[in-house]
Amino acid sequence: MGERIAGTTRHEIGDGPELPRPMAVVATAMVATMLEFGSRTGLSAALAAGPAQAAGLARATGGDARLAEEWLRGLAAAGLVSHDEAGYAWSPEVRPYIGGMMDVQPGVALFGALTRCVPAIAEAYHTGGALDDASYPQELAEAMQRMSAQWTGIILPDIWLPAVPGLTDTLRAGGRVAEIGCASGETLETLATAFPRITAQGFDLDERLTSAGNARLAARDLTGRVSLCHLDATTALSGGYDLILALSVLHDVSDLSGMLRAAASALRPGGTLLVVESPPLTGPAAAMLLATSVLYCVPATAARGGRPLGTLGLTPETLVAAAAEAGLSPVTTLPAVHPMVAAHAFGRTAERAPGDAGPGEPARESAAGPDHLPRVRGLRLAGRAARLTGQVGAAAPHVVSAWLVDRLLRGRTRAQTRGTRRLVRHVERMGPTYVKFGQMLASRADLFPAHVTEQLAALHDDVTPMGAAEFGRQLALATRQEPRLSRLNVTDRCVGSGSIACVYEAIDPDGRLLAVKLQREGVAESMSTDLTLLTALTRVAEKLPAAGGAPMADLVGYMSRALYGQIDFFREAGHLRRLAANLARYEEIIVPRVHEDYTCPVALVTDLVPGLADDVPAADLAGRDRVASRVLEAVGSMIFKDGFVHCDLHPGNIYIRPDGTVVILDAGYCVEMPGRVRDALRDFFINLALRNGQRCGEIMYDSAFPTGPPAGHTPARRRAFAREIAGLVRATTEPGGRFDMTDFGPRVFEHQNSYGVHPPADFAFPLMSLMIVEGTLRRWWPGLQVPAATGVR
Numbered sequence: 001m002g003e004r005i006a007g008t009t010r011h012e013i014g015d016g017p018e019l020p021r022p023m024a025v026v027a028t029a030m031v032a033t034m035l036e037f038g039s040r041t042g043l044s045a046a047l048a049a050g051p052a053q054a055a056g057l058a059r060a061t062g063g064d065a066r067l068a069e070e071w072l073r074g075l076a077a078a079g080l081v082s083h084d085e086a087g088y089a090w091s092p093e094v095r096p097y098i099g100g101m102m103d104v105q106p107g108v109a110l111f112g113a114l115t116r117c118v119p120a121i122a123e124a125y126h127t128g129g130a131l132d133d134a135s136y137p138q139e140l141a142e143a144m145q146r147m148s149a150q151w152t153g154i155i156l157p158d159i160w161l162p163a164v165p166g167l168t169d170t171l172r173a174g175g176r177v178a179e180i181g182c183a184s185g186e187t188l189e190t191l192a193t194a195f196p197r198i199t200a201q202g203f204d205l206d207e208r209l210t211s212a213g214n215a216r217l218a219a220r221d222l223t224g225r226v227s228l229c230h231l232d233a234t235t236a237l238s239g240g241y242d243l244i245l246a247l248s249v250l251h252d253v254s255d256l257s258g259m260l261r262a263a264a265s266a267l268r269p270g271g272t273l274l275v276v277e278s279p280p281l282t283g284p285a286a287a288m289l290l291a292t293s294v295l296y297c298v299p300a301t302a303a304r305g306g307r308p309l310g311t312l313g314l315t316p317e318t319l320v321a322a323a324a325e326a327g328l329s330p331v332t333t334l335p336a337v338h339p340m341v342a343a344h345a346f347g348r349t350a351e352r353a354p355g356d357a358g359p360g361e362p363a364r365e366s367a368a369g370p371d372h373l374p375r376v377r378g379l380r381l382a383g384r385a386a387r388l389t390g391q392v393g394a395a396a397p398h399v400v401s402a403w404l405v406d407r408l409l410r411g412r413t414r415a416q417t418r419g420t421r422r423l424v425r426h427v428e429r430m431g432p433t434y435v436k437f438g439q440m441l442a443s444r445a446d447l448f449p450a451h452v453t454e455q456l457a458a459l460h461d462d463v464t465p466m467g468a469a470e471f472g473r474q475l476a477l478a479t480r481q482e483p484r485l486s487r488l489n490v491t492d493r494c495v496g497s498g499s500i501a502c503v504y505e506a507i508d509p510d511g512r513l514l515a516v517k518l519q520r521e522g523v524a525e526s527m528s529t530d531l532t533l534l535t536a537l538t539r540v541a542e543k544l545p546a547a548g549g550a551p552m553a554d555l556v557g558y559m560s561r562a563l564y565g566q567i568d569f570f571r572e573a574g575h576l577r578r579l580a581a582n583l584a585r586y587e588e589i590i591v592p593r594v595h596e597d598y599t600c601p602v603a604l605v606t607d608l609v610p611g612l613a614d615d616v617p618a619a620d621l622a623g624r625d626r627v628a629s630r631v632l633e634a635v636g637s638m639i640f641k642d643g644f645v646h647c648d649l650h651p652g653n654i655y656i657r658p659d660g661t662v663v664i665l666d667a668g669y670c671v672e673m674p675g676r677v678r679d680a681l682r683d684f685f686i687n688l689a690l691r692n693g694q695r696c697g698e699i700m701y702d703s704a705f706p707t708g709p710p711a712g713h714t715p716a717r718r719r720a721f722a723r724e725i726a727g728l729v730r731a732t733t734e735p736g737g738r739f740d741m742t743d744f745g746p747r748v749f750e751h752q753n754s755y756g757v758h759p760p761a762d763f764a765f766p767l768m769s770l771m772i773v774e775g776t777l778r779r780w781w782p783g784l785q786v787p788a789a790t791g792v793r
Helices: 021-041 043-048 054-061 065-077 105-115 118-125 138-152 155-163 167-173 186-194 207-219 256-266 283-303 316-325 378-410 412-430 432-442 450-456 468-481 483-487 523-541 552-567 569-582 621-642 675-689 693-704 715-732 741-755 761-780
Strands: 003-005 008-011 081-084 087-090 176-180 199-203 226-229 241-247 267-277 328-333 342-348 489-497 501-507 513-519 603-607 644-646 654-656 662-664 670-672
Touching (some): 043 054, 054 087, 118 283, 138 186, 155 167, 155 186, 155 267, 155 342, 155 468, 176 186, 207 226, 256 316, 256 328, 267 316, 316 328, 316 342, 378 523, 412 432, 432 523, 468 483, 468 489, 468 513, 569 670, 621 644, 621 675, 621 761, 693 715, 693 741
Parallel strands (some): 176 199, 176 241
Antiparallel strands (some): 081 087, 267 342, 489 501, 501 513, 644 670, 654 662
16 A cells, blocks of 8 residues: 655555655554554444444443544544445445454454553563563453454364364264363363363463463353363373364464474374464564564563564474474365464374375465365265265166156156156265266266256256255354344345355345355265265276376366365355456456455355346347357456466356346356466467467477476377377367367367376366356357357457
8 A cells, every 4th residue: 555755655544645654654553542442442343333423323332422423533534434424334345344253353452452561571672582471461361362262263163173074073972172372261161162072171371361261161160071270281281182272372382392292192093183373474464463473472482481483483384394293294274264364283193194294294285276175084984985885776776767667658758857857866965076076067068968968957056955944053153153144134035056055145234135155064074075085086096997097086186176165155255356356357247246244154145146047048149159259258368368267167157147248156166277377278279279289289298297208208109199189170170260169178188098198187177167168058059159269369
């Protein structure tokens, strides 16, 4: 927000005159005090309820109208509050951060508490740089607890713990939990309420906090299950824990290696150490945490005799390396759902599953994004495989016998249609993973008869909706995660039902129609198990001679991680915003606007776009070609210009409205393309449009071996492969650059298999996305012609 003028950095606050940057920093700090005032008096929460005048706010909060008026004027000057004839209101960009999971009010309370610590820290600076915990005011600990409660009360029990396979089952059965640096035990109290059979111990070095916490727990009749101890966890952890928590504390411990060794020894076989620390940050976010480091973390750690790492000193790489030395390895990557915290799950190295990250290794990254599959224990995989085998074994006789009866009584065509419908319903019962694969196959009219693709199309958005009880539970969970959802009238009218979530109509306080995408129960655990199972089976299959050396497991793993990422609604919200910005150049294309102030881990809220229908869009030849060309041009632009691709444009995620506008929904399955892959694909399609098949083949070959071909792949083999692709290009394209991608793609893959030329997944999946969207368009309009260079401009 700053700009450099005549050698001075200037900074703007609200709409007033610009200030030199140092003065602007002071102004921002003063605004923070106004936010703390609003938080302490209740003014901030009252204003979040809707537009109000100063007198009304004063009455609602039992305070002085003149002070309320001056407070409103100050925040309006800062640009945080707007003012019109209806009164004052939080600005739209501020409203999501007053209340809810992203609430800034605990942060301003921490700011105020730290500010009041400055005199003591300044004195400590000249006397060795140490200040013990007892010298800090109680309000600082309370402010820190409020900060962490934003995510320990919601993200920890509802998102992070379920992401560790089998952990919530263990806790429901009565697991044992410990917390390092428990403060006054609010986190353990939350877990004891969510999992009534657990027993828990907390350890903290501040006796004031543990004493206050034990008194509160006694008042709530939890003393027999939760106890807080004024002890160093390094020596006090007794062992046999199913879960050990270390929530934003390890960077403050005096002996990190000793603490991690103690935790590793105290875990039961299969137990989990869940660590929360700050992710790598820069800019204002880093400055905020470094201020906390100066005023608390470094002095307090020094007073305990440790080497101060500071708030940002325990990077993911440092943490993983230190954990490896203690005998701990990452077991899964936990969802990133808060910008200021990152969670890590560790288990004892000896129990690490084959293929997991090794000692000192971070979890493997992928171009598909931060959506790695959680670790699934072998027993769970075996059980799931047995259940699937039983389901298939039970379904097969039913489908076959019913088909025979229909064949005799109704004829072959009706039998095929009804048989496919039964098969689709069995696929639906197998779970969301198999529904997703069925959705992809539904777009492949080139591979399957019409009666098959028509029935598979029911999987796009006609999966059986969740029942009333599940709907109520999930809506209640979403409202706990984001209390502002209670402002919406979420109806039980289901406007779309998919494998991962159902979409319900809602009305906001202003009467606008919204769409609430509500996640189904148990989706994360079900998908992680099934996708891990499929990847494991594929690894076995790719070793068979018939596989031809194709890296099938890498492709399936890539797709599996991307599919699993669809359960992260914050990530999908970001995808929708990015797609909307990238496609803004196309007036005919609509991407629904996300409502961040209502979105939470299990509910994604967007505008409800009217005029969507499942019918095949009616259009004359010219209108059809214009709309199809625009859709394909937009997809080509995603691939060749933006490098960010929606890979799931089946008929349930793309609609053509009667006025010819195109609506794109459900951006959970998007991938980021590396620049080298984007450039290679661009060159490939340019040469395809020019019918330069030889160069197309060379590009594909070189993309498969970016560091050079392996042994046995000679220059002659490269030329032979390129000649094969050149022949295919001549056979499948026409002068003028028109071709059939759904025919071209599978034949390319055949040549790749025969020559052992397998481009990486991030090259193959954009091609598959083109095949899916073209298959969708051809399902609507079978005679459609597609230009080979669509989007390459």
